[in-house]
Amino acid sequence: MSKFTQQPTDDICIATIRALAADVVGKANSGHPGAPMGMAPVSHVLFSRFFNANPKNSKWYNRDRFVLSNGHACALQYILLHLMGYKLSMDDLKQFRQLNSLTPGHPEAGHTDGIEVTTGPLGQGFANAVGLGIAQAHMAATFNKDGFDLVNNYTYVFTGDGCLMEGVASEAASLAGHLQLGNLIYFYDDNHISIDGDTAVAFTENVEQRFLSYGWQVLHVDDGDHDLEGIYNAIVEAQKVKNKPTLIRLRTTIGYGSKQQGTHGVHGAPLKADDIQALKTKFGLPADQSFYVPTETYKVYGEIAIRGAALEKKWDALLASYGQKYPKEYAELTRRIAGKLPDGWEKSLPTYTASDAAQASRKLSEIVLTAITPVLPELMGGSADLTGSNLTRTKAMVDFQPESTGLGNYKGTYIRFGVREHGMGAIANGMHAYGGVTPFVATFMNFVSYAAGAVRLSALSKHQVIWVATHDSIGLGEDGPTHQPIETAAHFRATPNLDFWRPADGNETSAAYYVALTRRETPSILSLSRQNLPNLEASSIERAAKGGYVVHEEQSEDLTIVSCGSEVSIALEAASLLKAQGVKTRVVSLPCWSIFDSQPAEYRLSVLRSGAPILSVEALSTFGWQKYSHEQFGLFGWGASGPYQKVYEKFGITGPNLAAVGKKIVAFYKQKGGEVISPLVKAI
Amino acid sequence: MSKFTQQPTDDICIATIRALAADVVGKANSGHPGAPMGMAPVSHVLFSRFFNANPKNSKWYNRDRFVLSNGHACALQYILLHLMGYKLSMDDLKQFRQLNSLTPGHPEAGHTDGIEVTTGPLGQGFANAVGLGIAQAHMAATFNKDGFDLVNNYTYVFTGDGCLMEGVASEAASLAGHLQLGNLIYFYDDNHISIDGDTAVAFTENVEQRFLSYGWQVLHVDDGDHDLEGIYNAIVEAQKVKNKPTLIRLRTTIGYGSKQQGTHGVHGAPLKADDIQALKTKFGLPADQSFYVPTETYKVYGEIAIRGAALEKKWDALLASYGQKYPKEYAELTRRIAGKLPDGWEKSLPTYTASDAAQASRKLSEIVLTAITPVLPELMGGSADLTGSNLTRTKAMVDFQPESTGLGNYKGTYIRFGVREHGMGAIANGMHAYGGVTPFVATFMNFVSYAAGAVRLSALSKHQVIWVATHDSIGLGEDGPTHQPIETAAHFRATPNLDFWRPADGNETSAAYYVALTRRETPSILSLSRQNLPNLEASSIERAAKGGYVVHEEQSEDLTIVSCGSEVSIALEAASLLKAQGVKTRVVSLPCWSIFDSQPAEYRLSVLRSGAPILSVEALSTFGWQKYSHEQFGLFGWGASGPYQKVYEKFGITGPNLAAVGKKIVAFYKQKGGEVISPLVKAI
Numbered sequence A, B: 001m002s003k004f005t006q007q008p009t010d011d012i013c014i015a016t017i018r019a020l021a022a023d024v025v026g027k028a029n030s031g032h033p034g035a036p037m038g039m040a041p042v043s044h045v046l047f048s049r050f051f052n053a054n055p056k057n058s059k060w061y062n063r064d065r066f067v068l069s070n071g072h073a074c075a076l077q078y079i080l081l082h083l084m085g086y087k088l089s090m091d092d093l094k095q096f097r098q099l100n101s102l103t104p105g106h107p108e109a110g111h112t113d114g115i116e117v118t119t120g121p122l123g124q125g126f127a128n129a130v131g132l133g134i135a136q137a138h139m140a141a142t143f144n145k146d147g148f149d150l151v152n153n154y155t156y157v158f159t160g161d162g163c164l165m166e167g168v169a170s171e172a173a174s175l176a177g178h179l180q181l182g183n184l185i186y187f188y189d190d191n192h193i194s195i196d197g198d199t200a201v202a203f204t205e206n207v208e209q210r211f212l213s214y215g216w217q218v219l220h221v222d223d224g225d226h227d228l229e230g231i232y233n234a235i236v237e238a239q240k241v242k243n244k245p246t247l248i249r250l251r252t253t254i255g256y257g258s259k260q261q262g263t264h265g266v267h268g269a270p271l272k273a274d275d276i277q278a279l280k281t282k283f284g285l286p287a288d289q290s291f292y293v294p295t296e297t298y299k300v301y302g303e304i305a306i307r308g309a310a311l312e313k314k315w316d317a318l319l320a321s322y323g324q325k326y327p328k329e330y331a332e333l334t335r336r337i338a339g340k341l342p343d344g345w346e347k348s349l350p351t352y353t354a355s356d357a358a359q360a361s362r363k364l365s366e367i368v369l370t371a372i373t374p375v376l377p378e379l380m381g382g383s384a385d386l387t388g389s390n391l392t393r394t395k396a397m398v399d400f401q402p403e404s405t406g407l408g409n410y411k412g413t414y415i416r417f418g419v420r421e422h423g424m425g426a427i428a429n430g431m432h433a434y435g436g437v438t439p440f441v442a443t444f445m446n447f448v449s450y451a452a453g454a455v456r457l458s459a460l461s462k463h464q465v466i467w468v469a470t471h472d473s474i475g476l477g478e479d480g481p482t483h484q485p486i487e488t489a490a491h492f493r494a495t496p497n498l499d500f501w502r503p504a505d506g507n508e509t510s511a512a513y514y515v516a517l518t519r520r521e522t523p524s525i526l527s528l529s530r531q532n533l534p535n536l537e538a539s540s541i542e543r544a545a546k547g548g549y550v551v552h553e554e555q556s557e558d559l560t561i562v563s564c565g566s567e568v569s570i571a572l573e574a575a576s577l578l579k580a581q582g583v584k585t586r587v588v589s590l591p592c593w594s595i596f597d598s599q600p601a602e603y604r605l606s607v608l609r610s611g612a613p614i615l616s617v618e619a620l621s622t623f624g625w626q627k628y629s630h631e632q633f634g635l636f637g638w639g640a641s642g643p644y645q646k647v648y649e650k651f652g653i654t655g656p657n658l659a660a661v662g663k664k665i666v667a668f669y670k671q672k673g674g675e676v677i678s679p680l681v682k683a684i
């Protein structure tokens, strides 16, 4: 494969892709034709000459991964998937951007066969691919043996200027260079056009020099519109260098073939009908036919599928003989590829009684990780330069590092992400997309917000990523309001398909991990304290795993306090003070709203029952607690810097003050009269 | 000032700062001594030889700006402010990180005299400084005249590895190079240590090469611990180059003087008492005295203050004579420095009647900008490469660009931010901190989340930044769920001191701008539609400026629907359908929750009154609406790609379906019996 041979069918294949892109976007009357038309040549060379995948089994583990980081160009990806024979018909192409189609406006993993990661939000795909590369390197180091090069795929990425401007891509690029990920090959579609027009208005950096500074191999092809041999040779060079990611800068013409080629007029709007006709004529295609695919084109792309099927078959045989020679590793590899948890793993989860010492939930998290990582070797992750604060590195862990650094190796499971939260989140999505690993990532809870763009894509794309988010309230104390989350819990509780956990003690922390690990299609954020928390009398993994339960019961109560995390023990103190004053107060712990919401109505109504007012207490914004309570106590502004006990006092989150607040509420509802109905009782 | 002369007091001053840093952190028993100790030499050279500021008037407009991007090193900044005579006493230093002190754990603008921008969240200060530089360049171009170099300050920035790893800094750095901001001088404290230990674990990129790729001047000083002349000369070189920002890489030893110097042991924990004593002895300071400042040190720093006061006096005279020669420009400059809006500006705001054509609120926003930018020339901003979609560039605007690009000039007010949302948000904070400009920024609402780290600091630091956040729901249609915000409104509504507006029509859009522009200490997000919205009968700027009001009144109603933005007209349609079926339905528009919350209780209770159930409707997550309604209708998962009317239908947000939902609710509450009390009636 080291020398390029022009095939008579190359031109027609490229023309087919370009014309189809114009047709797909034209019929939808919505979308981006320019980049697909400009990137047709590189797509054709990559897929016809290099790409190893089996369209009939898009989940074959050792397939090459393809990421379209400039996801707005997805007409291109859909066309390629269709031509190669993935589950995407010509009718699907005609339904581009229509409701309930397989061809939505941006590519969605899990929705369309052959899409590895969801892209469109710029920069994400770029960083996802670094995660794909990390997982590949790790699985290869862990499972490959002499003569059994089972895991050796490449990850190929298309990226535009937009992605390269995004900080998340910069973060991921710097880390990829540090990690020497030679399995990554990126094509930068340098077409000089972005939505605002010529990139000269905002993007004049020297991209090649920038990627060299990150430690990448950088190549370029000056005529990406025609120089197929140049593209071919660049890919060969990229594959040769094993200890560096490669960026191939391709100078292309956006919307190549259109009358408006090279302008931003072809970026995000369909071509006019006459323009489409003219370009078909120019390319030697029938001008009057839409969605036309010449037989030769289907044949060439069908051969890619045949090649891929043969490769998978060969691989299956290799895996089988690996199973003969290395039965233990085989069992483990196939279990991990299948995404199954080992039987009985949950028995390793620590449990506690109320007499156990108070500990910070970040410390409890460390204890969980120490207990479970030996039985769940697929747990792979790290922290954004807060290892000693997040407590995410267990003593037994080895750093995931290139051997040459002397700091670890690719078998290592602990990743030093650097201060790169957004990159970390997006990389974790890619790691999960690769399969075989379950990623966890860590930072202070306040800085999960830096990664919001990646977190919402974890949730949308069903990537099981576990966030260890420590220092989760004013309870972090001295670092002050710049570091104290207020709005953060509301943000993530409002996100669909995301479990936000704020455990109150040891058993609840174990429960959070238990549920997070078993929810294979849902990311979780574990919001953990810096300060020590006593173990509750009533907690257990089983009870907490319901998302909410009664931690202190009273019959014919005057008040229920619902709380979570570090405030549950304060609520219990308030309840005890109130009891001494004759006010019967139940306390409910609600560590995870989304899981609680999924319980049967009867259970939920037994926990947050009618009959007495319910007061919520949390050392964060009260926003959202109205769903579960009649009255809310929390922070109504920013936090403060100081020793944490004093900060709690300042904001009135203490047993005595909450008891006073509770009495006021009880008096108010008594005076108001009438039955107090649970806020969970709803018409819709 | 072009040649360095060693002063006999230099060493003692540097030793004072280093010892004070150890004492300040030691007494607090919390904080970061290492960077302050390592950066004492550069601080001393910069402030004693170059820095122009008047500690007695920290708001003097033409002062040099200092940004400590590695804000965790704030013991250093507090010490410098104290020594120079800002309003920060030795007692304040002793109260470091204590509750209600002027010396919180990270520096907060508006809280402590002399702090320009809030730092600590890494990367923010780096990007804020680019905003300071943009505003300086713009104000200089706009107001300076021959012989009147009124605005010519520098912005000096300290940054560590942490900031340089953050994507937000990469984004800002690339833009600063493009914009050729010669007024920016950054010092990179290259101490090879971050929280995870040696930077070799995660940060091995070539920083000098990277900044060269961005178009910066890059210098270095190999011995930042001792080479004062080298530091001095680097600053001189930096000042000489007028068309490039400068990065000076200083190789320093973290915690210089400590027994643990050069290790991560001195990064984030106090030094031991014996270590502090030993370093004082080493530096020739009395080992047994804490918080000791030699007379010479106070004298040297007192002279900086004297120099600064004289500079301000001279500047005042220059300004006065400018006022003689250019009275109009003088009036405008002083108005803008004072942050006053011109009288009667609000008369330019467009108003509408119900017969005016339906328009997208993003278009209504463009009409507002077109109307008000001529009377509010301080409005300066742009879009993250979505100008044609956000509609933020009025026809009269000129691009803010270096003249050499041929694309604009520094007088221009329109900024091409590139696809750099987080950088854009942080830059806008810096622009506001500079004064004289009112920044606005734009992207799709979903991608404001990329900038969450900067948005929360706008709110915390009271930066009046206006976000034009278009494409604000499933109403964007074909781009699909990757671009359709769901959780975004909840996130920003939960943020303190942030006004999140979702206007329903033309008058409400004008109201949103009116309030956003008059709220001088609060950032605003204007959430705007892609799709057309009819003008409401009942809307007016005055009514909408209350944050919530009745758009359709009924007496003895059966139901109230509360909504906002593009769903208000759908709610009105539902009300009309319900009326035809005998169900009397009021409709309330609630474009801004925080503003509505600030109205008198009586008003709020008249809008969302007791007596009938209240149903909220919004094409976003229902999260948070429980505060204003008994029942909630909205999105319970992700959106979908397709023409927007079909997407609305899919999720049941149509007049007929809402009417059906409304009837169900009315029946439920009738059956339930008892009085229906407004959710605004609360005990606390």
Ligand SMILES: [Ca+2]
Pocket: A160, A161, A162, A189, A190, A191, A192, A193, A194
């Ligand atoms: Ca481009």
Ligand SMILES: [Ca+2]
Pocket: B160, B161, B162, B189, B190, B191, B192, B193, B194
């Ligand atoms: Ca450092």
